[in-house]
Amino acid sequence: MQFALPADLDSWQQRVRQFVREELQPHDATIEASGEVPEAAMAGLRRMGLFGTNTPTAYGGLGLSMLGSCLAIEEIAKAHTAFYYLSGVNVHIGSKPIEFEGSEALKRRWLPELASGRTIGAFALTEADAGSDAARLKTEARRDGPGHYVLNGSKIYITNAPEAGLFTVFATADPSLGARGVSAFVVEAGTPGLKIGRTIEMSAGRGSSHAEVILEDCRVPATNLLGGEGKGFEIAMRCLDAGRTHWGAYCVGAAQQLLDLAVARASSRETFGRRLREHQGIEWMLADMAAAVHGARLVAYEAAWRYDHGTPGERTRAAAMSKLIGADMVQRVADATLQIFGGAGYSKDLPIERIWRETRVVRILDGTSEMMRRIVARDLFREADRRNAPL
Numbered sequence: 595m596q597f598a599l600p601a602d603l604d605s606w607q608q609r610v611r612q613f614v615r616e617e618l619q620p621h622d623a624t625i626e627a628s629g630e631v632p633e634a635a636m637a638g639l640r641r642m643g644l645f646g647t648n649t650p651t652a653y654g655g656l657g658l659s660m661l662g663s664c665l666a667i668e669e670i671a672k673a674h675t676a677f678y679y680l681s682g683v684n685v686h687i688g689s690k691p692i693e694f695e696g697s698e699a700l701k702r703r704w705l706p707e708l709a710s711g712r713t714i715g716a717f718a719l720t721e722a723d724a725g726s727d728a729a730r731l732k733t734e735a736r737r738d739g740p741g742h743y744v745l746n747g748s749k750i751y752i753t754n755a756p757e758a759g760l761f762t763v764f765a766t767a768d769p770s771l772g773a774r775g776v777s778a779f780v781v782e783a784g785t786p787g788l789k790i791g792r793t794i795e796m797s798a799g800r801g802s803s804h805a806e807v808i809l810e811d812c813r814v815p816a817t818n819l820l821g822g823e824g825k826g827f828e829i830a831m832r833c834l835d836a837g838r839t840h841w842g843a844y845c846v847g848a849a850q851q852l853l854d855l856a857v858a859r860a861s862s863r864e865t866f867g868r869r870l871r872e873h874q875g876i877e878w879m880l881a882d883m884a885a886a887v888h889g890a891r892l893v894a895y896e897a898a899w900r901y902d903h904g905t906p907g908e909r910t911r912a913a914a915m916s917k918l919i920g921a922d923m924v925q926r927v928a929d930a931t932l933q934i935f936g937g938a939g940y941s942k943d944l945p946i947e948r949i950w951r952e953t954r955v956v957r958i959l960d961g962t963s964e965m966m967r968r969i970v971a972r973d974l975f976r977e978a979d980r981r982n983a984p985l
């Protein structure tokens with residue numbers, strides 16, 4: 595077993611780290627105040643290829659392994675979360691539906707656009723009455739002659755919807771069929787009948803948006819159907835494996851950033867005649883944080899490796915575990931960091947409370963922590979049943 599990163603990936607991570615420090619982090623406070631992501635930062639993300647880290651080179655991406663992609667995400671997570679929503683999310687749920695199941699024509703038309711960041715992709719699965727239980731979705735896909743489908747329904751919380759040039763919309767031929775009835779369609783922004791509804795203000799994530807997507811007699815060519823009728827749910831879950839693997843790495847990067855800030859604060863602030871870090875209570879907090887980050891990092895890298903080398907089942911379970919462990923870990927690290935900073939940590943003068951709010955969502959989106967436990971438990975039971983183990 596090899597624990598050091600290969601030299602090429604190590605130097606890639608150093609390069610992204612430097613880019614984040616010099617070209618992204620300086621904009622953090624402005625984004626939080628104004629809700630605007632500066633064009634210079636977007637241009638930097640594009641120049642670095644961060645909209646297409648894991649997209650094959652044949653379609654304009656960097657063609658990195660999932661581990662290479664996760665190493666970049668880990669660094670991006672050290673800056674304002676808007677950067678990750680725009681670039682990282684584009685790599686997984688924005689591009690993967692076409693990468694996995696698009697026709698050659700769709701891949702050639704859209705993947706280079708997405709990988710370059712010229713077009714942002716959105717993934718429209720969730721509905722007001724279908725979140726965790728996504729197979730209950732009601733958006734309807736009706737066949738309209740041999741060459742078209744007509745979509746009707748509405749989606750909610752769709753990341754980047756107002757900025758997106760392209761949507762993957764999940765819709766059903768018949769809600770009573772559950773997951774088997776769901777199909778996935780590529781819908782270009784501006785297609786008549788596709789409208790962006792209300793933007794939902796979230797607890798955190800200024801500079802990024804999450805909105806309703808409304809489909810009213812939206813007619814899409816049958817060539818935009820991904821993978822065939824009834825394949826949509828499977829496609830969604832496969833894309834979410836990539837998303838969850840990235841989110842695991844995101845949590846590690848955000849937590850590392852917090853830990854570094856906490857160590858710096860504990861090294862400079864004095865109470866009762868000595869530095870904070872010389873009080874055992876604080877020393878132990880920092881040690882627990884470092885151990886938790888290290889554990890989650892190993893799990894995140896393993897999930898990335900399984901994404902590239904494992905069976906579909908291994909990939910799904912490892913991604914779910916990584917997101918579950920990372921989401922919990924980063925919240926504990928954020929809370930401990932805020933505590934170490936005291937009043938300053940809770941104030942908006944420093945980025946701690948922002949990161950604390952930003953990272954809370956990982957327990958909810960791309961599948962809640964309860965759904966991650968469900969995936970892991972079901973895999974566990976399948977394994978036990980295969981072994982026919984006595985209970």
Ligand SMILES: Cc1cc2nc3c(=O)[nH]c(=O)nc-3n(C[C@H](O)[C@H](O)[C@H](O)COP(=O)(O)OP(=O)(O)OC[C@H]3O[C@@H](n4cnc5c(N)ncnc54)[C@H](O)[C@@H]3O)c2cc1C
Nearest residue numbers: 717718719720725726727751752753958959960961962964
């Ligand atoms: C910032 C943000 C961005 C998002 N971006 C997107 C996007 O781009 N595209 C998209 O399609 N969706 C997106 N979502 C939606 C997100 O995926 C859903 O919010 C999530 O899947 C949970 O669904 P829900 O909110 O309907 O909660 P519900 O499904 O109503 O669940 C409510 C609570 O009950 C728990 N629960 C549900 N069922 C069970 C069970 N069987 N056992 C135990 N507990 C259970 C859940 O874990 C949760 O805690 C986004 C959400 C947010 C907040």
